[in-house]
Amino acid sequence: MNTTVSADMSSPFNLFRLPQLAYIDIINKMSLNDQFLTSLCSRKAYFIIKNLCRKPKGIILDVRYHNVVILKVEGSDERLVIGQLDMSNEPAERIKINGQSVNGLYANHLQALGTFWEEPTVGSMNVIENLSNLFDTNVEFMLIECDSGTRLMNWVQRRQKTLKEVHISSKDGVFQTEDLKTIIMNCKAETIKIEARYSEPFVIPNLRMKCQVFECLIGTWISLHNLMTMDCIEINIREKPFTCTEMNMFINYWLNGGSPRLKTLQVVFNDYKEHELIEGIFVRWNSKEKVYVSAHGTVFQFHEYFEVRRSDGVMAAFDFNFNTRFFRFANVPAGGPRSRQKNPFTVFSCKSEPASAATSTNKANREELAGLIPAFPEIYPDFLQSPVWNRRNALKEELERQDMLERRMNIDIPEFYVGSIVAVTSSDKNLGSKDHRFVGICIRREKEGLLHQFTLRNTIENIGVEVMYDLYNPTIKKIETLKLEKRLDNDLGYLVDALPEYSTFDFHMEPQAHPAGTPIPVNEVKVKLKNPPWTRRWEISSCRGIEDTWTQATPWFKRKLHKTLVNDYEKYDLIADYRTSSTREHEAFVQSQMQKFERERHAAGLTRRRILKSAASYK
Numbered sequence: 001m002n003t004t005v006s007a008d009m010s011s012p013f014n015l016f017r018l019p020q021l022a023y024i025d026i027i028n029k030m031s032l033n034d035q036f037l038t039s040l041c042s043r044k045a046y047f048i049i050k051n052l053c054r055k056p057k058g059i060i061l062d063v064r065y066h067n068v069v070i071l072k073v074e075g076s077d078e079r080l081v082i083g084q085l086d087m088s089n090e091p092a093e094r095i096k097i098n099g100q101s102v103n104g105l106y107a108n109h110l111q112a113l114g115t116f117w118e119e120p121t122v123g124s125m126n127v128i129e130n131l132s133n134l135f136d137t138n139v140e141f142m143l144i145e146c147d148s149g150t151r152l153m154n155w156v157q158r159r160q161k162t163l164k165e166v167h168i169s170s171k172d173g174v175f176q177t178e179d180l181k182t183i184i185m186n187c188k189a190e191t192i193k194i195e196a197r198y199s200e201p202f203v204i205p206n207l208r209m210k211c212q213v214f215e216c217l218i219g220t221w222i223s224l225h226n227l228m229t230m231d232c233i234e235i236n237i238r239e240k241p242f243t244c245t246e247m248n249m250f251i252n253y254w255l256n257g258g259s260p261r262l263k264t265l266q267v268v269f270n271d272y273k274e275h276e277l278i279e280g281i282f283v284r285w286n287s288k289e290k291v292y293v294s295a296h297g298t299v300f301q302f303h304e305y306f307e308v309r310r311s312d313g314v315m316a317a318f319d320f321n322f323n324t325r326f327f328r329f330a331n332v333p334a335g336g337p338r339s340r341q342k343n344p345f346t347v348f349s350c351k352s353e354p355a356s357a358a359t360s361t362n363k364a365n366r367e368e369l370a371g372l373i374p375a376f377p378e379i380y381p382d383f384l385q386s387p388v389w390n391r392r393n394a395l396k397e398e399l400e401r402q403d404m405l406e407r408r409m410n411i412d413i414p415e416f417y418v419g420s421i422v423a424v425t426s427s428d429k430n431l432g433s434k435d436h437r438f439v440g441i442c443i444r445r446e447k448e449g450l451l452h453q454f455t456l457r458n459t460i461e462n463i464g465v466e467v468m469y470d471l472y473n474p475t476i477k478k479i480e481t482l483k484l485e486k487r488l489d490n491d492l493g494y495l496v497d498a499l500p501e502y503s504t505f506d507f508h509m510e511p512q513a514h515p516a517g518t519p520i521p522v523n524e525v526k527v528k529l530k531n532p533p534w535t536r537r538w539e540i541s542s543c544r545g546i547e548d549t550w551t552q553a554t555p556w557f558k559r560k561l562h563k564t565l566v567n568d569y570e571k572y573d574l575i576a577d578y579r580t581s582s583t584r585e586h587e588a589f590v591q592s593q594m595q596k597f598e599r600e601r602h603a604a605g606l607t608r609r610r611i612l613k614s615a616a617s618y619k
Contacts, residue, residue, distance in 0.1 A: 027053045033080045040095045050134050062141040066148045067120035069127045081112040084123030098126040140164040146173035157188050165191040177202045237267045244276035256394035265329040272320050280592030282585040292330045300330045311583045373614045376587050379415050382452035383590050387580040400449040405597045407472050408611050419487030425478040438467050439507045443492035459504040484514045486522045488545040497534040498527040519616050
């Protein structure tokens with residue numbers, strides 16, 4: 001049966017007198033605006049639309065200023081603007097929003113509803129609550145201007161888990177400085193975009209902001225410290241210029257574990273100085289084209305750029321565009337279908353002077369080019385990172401390095417290895433001479449940073465004596481290397497069970513000079529152990545400096561069996577060293593810090609002592 005309803009009917013159409021299936025079908029065919037306006041008719045209509053009817057997909061709420069709420073559907077032109085106005089005497093209908101009765105006017109040609117409240121901000125809160133409950137949606141976008149305040153933004157952030165985007169814009173006005181600072185510090189949206197002029201310059205010393213995308217298109221208030229303390233995935237700064245030295249500090253901060261979630265950074269340079277940008281950083285020059293597309297649509301296309309690698313294996317690329325004056329930094333994939341090989345990469349040095357390229361990727365050439373010491377992990381194990389990844393702390397390591405360098409300016413710590421003969425003179429108030437000197441072979445070096453220790457062993461009157469020293473103990477007055485050499489193993493703990501002659505040294509032993517520039521000799525002597533039992537099962541260890549222990553410790557009828565080592569599986573572990581060792585980039589960074597420290601002290605005339613040195617690499 002066809003039913004025609006005239007627009008000029010004198011009596012209203014009673015929708016809810018129809019059968020339930022009929023009026024639900026009618027409501028489902030309504031537009032979003034009609035459903036909302038119908039819900040304002042009565043409490044029954046509100047609950048029917050909320051609980052029984054089908055809602056369009058992709059309904060979102062936008063909040064503009066402090067008094068405008070926009071209800072719309074993604075991918076559609078359908079929208080309803082609801083404005084909250086001050087009380088007015090204009091004729092209006094009485095409607096209920098979120099249980100409160102207020103005056104309202106609807107303009108059909110504008111698709112806008114005006115509601116009148118004593119406080120427009122409170123009205124916006126009620127409208128948002130009403131729409132959120134009715135259509136099961138949340139606020140996704142907020143536009144904040146000079147007179148918006150923070151009350152509505154804070155309320156929205158408390159009532160829902162996430163707020164997708166906040167746009168802070170001054171438009172034709174100017175923010176008061178304190179108001180803008182409060183908005184920035186309280187905003188917790190996923191994307192924050194700032195285009196705001198302000199009345200007076202200001203700084204935010206501790207900006208602990210966590211978001212996905214941060215854009216500051218207008219304003220010079222942001223600082224390098226802010227970039228380091230922000231926890232963002234993408235950062236885009238347009239107006240505030242930074243220096244190459246500041247970006248050098250930021251890259252070093254990132255290499256030492258800072259800003260772990262950062263994917264892209266884009267800032268402006270006033271003056272580009274390449275040697276300042278890469279000073280102290282182990283970088284590679286690459287001309288293999290790479291394209292990075294972020295999850296939020298940011299596209300970085302690199303043609304010729306520098307590459308750096310963090311200790312956890314994450315690679316990053318950075319370059320400078322002379323046309324746009326933009327410095328770009330991004331985590332880029334190692335390869336993939338969007339990469340196109342042009343030329344093989346070349347290695348760049350990390351000296352303080354302008355770097356030069358090399359065409360060879362050989363490890364020794366790379367270290368020589370960069371001015372590195374190849375045996376740095378063996379000479380300076382105290383400057384390495386902790387082998388336990390979750391114990392690495394960039395700030396702690398930085399502070400400890402400064403203390404260690406200052407200590408090395410007060411005492412000459414020579415080069416020595418496990419297997420070298422070392423003499424240590426320390427102060428002891430209980431002795432008559434107040435000094436105690438001990439000579440022995442270095443059997444162990446362990447721990448990192450200020451906690452680094454080394455152990456000396458000697459046999460005195462047929463009694464083995466081991467003394468453990470803290471390398472940075474202030475009671476140590478002098479360390480001497482009497483004989484510079486290495487052994488086959490990095491731990492000589494088996495000397496405890498060896499014959500006494502292998503660890504007996506004269507306390508009056510004269511130092512033996514090592515010719516500068518010659519390799520460190522390796523003593524390949526194999527010690528003979530006493531008869532079992534031993535302190536450890538040396539026969540199943542992988543020590544190369546022990547004479548045949550399998551025959552000595554195994555009964556004759558078992559000697560034909562396969563000898564299994566306790567760590568025999570390590571030869572199959574492809575990333576054993578990767579998990580526990582320090583990276584070349586970190587070693588290069590530490591060496592550059594040591595060189596810089598030396599230059600500063602030498603220039604100030606405080607000392608002429610060298611800290612970074614190697615007998616084998618001396619020129």
